[in-house]
Amino acid sequence: MQLHRASTAAKGLACFIFALKLVLLYAAEGQPQHRGPDLHWYPGTATWYGDPEGDGSTGGACGYGSMVDVKPFRARVGAVGPLLFMNGEGCGACYKVRCLDKSICSRRAVTVIITDECPGCPSDQTHFDLSGAAFGRMAIAGENGPLRDRGQIPVIYRRTPCKYPGRKIAFHVNEGSTPFWLSLLVEFEDAEGDIGSMHIRESGSTEWLQMNHLWGANWCIIGGPLRGPFSVKLSSSTGRSLSARDVIPGSWVPKATYTSRLNFYP
Known part of the structure; x- marks a missing residue:
């Protein structure tokens, strides 16, 4: 942008x-949640967008522009709903996201950087819209495609330190x-x-x-x-x-x- x-x-x-x-928003709704790294896992949902093995957004609502197409952002970008986007103040935060279905998902969590807002995502629950590459990395070997075919999946997530x-x-x-x-x-x-x-x-x-x-x-x-x-x-x-x-x-x-x-x- x-x-x-x-x-x-x-x-x-x-x-x-x-x-x-x-100021008015925070006065009405209280302080934003998930400030700073957290050892606790919380429930949420996840989808993916863009190309199946793609990097996700081009640009995005945080304003990082072409940075999202190159490392360290490349293939690690994520869009989130209002609860985590917080009118843009959630931009730059890092999260670990892990799928819970042991039949198709590994125990490995994927780390994503918030670079975009998810249009139309629910405002009453935490939702991640991940790049196709990041979403597929949660699968066990050989199941990347079938996992993406499921569309929306339940996940757990937590704030994690960003490291560059x-x-x-x-x-x-x-x-x-x-x-x-x-x-x-x-x-x-x-x-x-x-x-x-x-x-x-x-x-x-x-x-x-x-x-x-x-x-x-x-x-x-x-x-x-x-x-x-x-x-x-x-x-x-x-x-x-x-x-x-x-x-x-x-x-x-x-x-x-x-x-x-x-x-x-x-």
């Missing part, structure tokens, strides 16, 4: 409205960003995988400015003019935090990706 170019005022209003909707060996957290500056409206996409955040809060600090400043969740794994801030280089501070859904100093240079440009030297795991 791409952000459409629009006036600074219109983008700022969209950012504010989305943040207000999230050798990768550091990166920040993609979204198309349409300006010194007055800056939008960032977070890539390769391991550990919890999702973002609880995000702040930036301008060049020469000691003040951290709060960014607002926009959509998917995208965050935005309204200011003017914002002066780089920018430091970025992330907090995971469980409160773990790190700060990448001057990670986005003063000469930043939209659609560029800037990689930090940090991640939550060494």
Whole structure:
């Protein structure tokens, strides 16, 4: 997905409205479930989409774009229903999913990364819509096809730490960003995988400015003019935090990706 170019005022209003909707939603329904890795297994259902041995979505509602077609995302992507997608705040989280039918499924759980939302999935139960490749990996040898032929199956699942060996957290500056409206996409955040809060600090400043969740794994801030280089501070859904100093240079440009030297795991 791409952000459409629009006036600074219109983008700022969209950012504010989305943040207000999230506040109202959480006030009405309480805090989201399944925050952080969990040793307990929970019941759910699973289907698959795309090609039988395919990688799943192209792009997706989290905004990762072409990243889902290459490692470490490739063939590990998953779409989820509202309970886990949480209006995009569940993007980047990792889950282990295991089929329970011993006649056709192995005891091996497949690990998937949330990159998409499942349109039309039930809102009152946990559902995973996996890539064809990820779904088939739950089968015993030679039963990949028959398992996919079943369509929807019961599964158990649990949150698991995301692991991106050798990768550091990166920040993609979204198309349409300006010194007055800056939008960032977070890539390769391991550990919890999702973002609880995000702040930036301008060049020469000691003040951290709060960014607002926009959509998917995208965050935005309204200011003017914002002066780089920018430091970025992330907090995971469980409160773990790190700060990448001057990670986005003063000469930043939209659609560029800037990689930090940090991640939550060494």
